[in-house]
Amino acid sequence: MKALVWHGKEDIRCDTVTDPEIEHPRDAIVKVTSCAICGSDLHLFHNFIPAMLPGDIMGHEMMGEVVEVGSGVNGKLKKGERIVVPFTIICGECEQCKAGNFSVCETTNRKKYLADKVFGHSTAGLFGYTHLTGGYPGGQAEYVRVPYADATHIKVPDGIPDEQVLFLGDIFPTGWQAAVQCDIKPTDTVAVWGCGPVGQMSIRSAILLGAKQVVAIDYLPDRLSMAEAGGAITINFDEESVIERLEELTNGKGPEKCIDAIGFESHVTPFQPDTILDRTKQMLMLQNDRAHVLREMIYVCRPGGVISIPGVYSGFADKVPMGPLMNKGLTIRTGQTHVNRWTDDLLRRIEDGQIDPSFVITHTAGLDAGPEMYKVFRDKQDSCIKVVLKP
Numbered sequence: 001m002k003a004l005v006w007h008g009k010e011d012i013r014c015d016t017v018t019d020p021e022i023e024h025p026r027d028a029i030v031k032v033t034s035c036a037i038c039g040s041d042l043h044l045f046h047n048f049i050p051a052m053l054p055g056d057i058m059g060h061e062m063m064g065e066v067v068e069v070g071s072g073v074n075g076k077l078k079k080g081e082r083i084v085v086p087f088t089i090i091c092g093e094c095e096q097c098k099a100g101n102f103s104v105c106e107t108t109n110r111k112k113y114l115a116d117k118v119f120g121h122s123t124a125g126l127f128g129y130t131h132l133t134g135g136y137p138g139g140q141a142e143y144v145r146v147p148y149a150d151a152t153h154i155k156v157p158d159g160i161p162d163e164q165v166l167f168l169g170d171i172f173p174t175g176w177q178a179a180v181q182c183d184i185k186p187t188d189t190v191a192v193w194g195c196g197p198v199g200q201m202s203i204r205s206a207i208l209l210g211a212k213q214v215v216a217i218d219y220l221p222d223r224l225s226m227a228e229a230g231g232a233i234t235i236n237f238d239e240e241s242v243i244e245r246l247e248e249l250t251n252g253k254g255p256e257k258c259i260d261a262i263g264f265e266s267h268v269t270p271f272q273p274d275t276i277l278d279r280t281k282q283m284l285m286l287q288n289d290r291a292h293v294l295r296e297m298i299y300v301c302r303p304g305g306v307i308s309i310p311g312v313y314s315g316f317a318d319k320v321p322m323g324p325l326m327n328k329g330l331t332i333r334t335g336q337t338h339v340n341r342w343t344d345d346l347l348r349r350i351e352d353g354q355i356d357p358s359f360v361i362t363h364t365a366g367l368d369a370g371p372e373m374y375k376v377f378r379d380k381q382d383s384c385i386k387v388v389l390k391p
């Protein structure tokens, strides 16, 4: 089959590889009908997260048709069914899965010893996301093996186009969880840093959850326009001070809730000198993570407020202002998304017409064009916001 294969920094190729097979009774094989490139894939593209190996298949946002099931799937999934595959591989049986904390499933990381060493404790296995999370082949491919498939799936009805349900596997529940973790009240201002796909989903989720106002921050005009179309007030950080404008919008009190939809690859610009220092330290391997956005959020957030972090961080960040964080009594909530905790509700909202997540798609291409589309997405060429690939 064809698949997008990681060969090294900024080197992803569309290769012919061996078709996946059932390896364990709880496996299923899915013929991928649609898959997407995620902002998280860019961290791997840039080789910032350790433990990728040449030959690893990329991709963790995919859906398709079940073509084969193992004997241990026990009728929970059948050949011919249409599913979205959550990016988190879940057993459905461990203490964490039972508590709904699916992204920290205790069972599915088959290279648990690596994650135990790096994180202190292992987290769930993930598709196409380094050997720290199991080294499982991803779904930017014609076929994908789904381990623990009896639990690791989201069934979707026929009749809804792929584009409307595909993002149930990652960015839609990610934006939703980021907003839910803010415990939004009708009097709240929610500020969202980053208007990439995750930021866009966070903005619409915060509005659906009833925020008084949502403020979206980025510097890319097309992304800010999409945020505005979703109901947000926008701030272009290249043109005005984020702190001053947020103060103005909240009568000098600061937003109650702040969402970091950027993560550790925050934009580097001479207008924000700390970002230059961060980049230098990152290159010298003195830190992994660029913390500009965390600094800005902690500084501007209203005392007693919440900082919600769906953006991915990889290791250590410098100069995170612990004094203001502690003295202002802020709460930090974060995590890889507990996808299946949210998807029944979110599928119903799509079916009800409350939201159509396909609004974020700007580019659709074949798998062969995948390597080029990584660059188009990374460099925001041609107003690119979200790429869907059709294997």
Ligand SMILES: NC(=O)c1ccc[n+]([C@@H]2O[C@H](COP(=O)([O-])OP(=O)(O)OC[C@H]3O[C@@H](n4cnc5c(N)ncnc54)[C@H](O)[C@@H]3O)[C@@H](O)[C@H]2O)c1
Residues within 6 Å of the ligand: 038, 039, 040, 041, 042, 043, 170, 171, 174, 193, 194, 195, 196, 197, 198, 199, 217, 218, 219, 220, 223, 237, 261, 262, 263, 264, 265, 266, 267, 292, 293, 309, 310, 311, 312, 313, 335, 336, 337
């Ligand atoms: N927690 C999870 O489970 C989960 C799931 C999916 C994605 N993610 C993470 O979410 C983050 C965003 O993903 P995405 O697909 O939207 O990526 P993206 O790279 O397309 O979007 C990031 C956006 O942030 C903007 N930005 C950069 N620096 C900024 C700054 N200082 N202020 C304001 N905006 C700034 C960029 O211009 C860009 O539009 C990534 O870190 C990704 O890994 C996490």
Ligand SMILES: [Zn+2]
Residues within 6 Å of the ligand: 038, 039, 040, 041, 060, 061, 087, 170, 171
């Ligand atoms: Zn992702």
Ligand SMILES: [Zn+2]
Residues within 6 Å of the ligand: 090, 091, 092, 093, 094, 095, 096, 097, 098, 105, 106, 107, 108
């Ligand atoms: Zn589990």
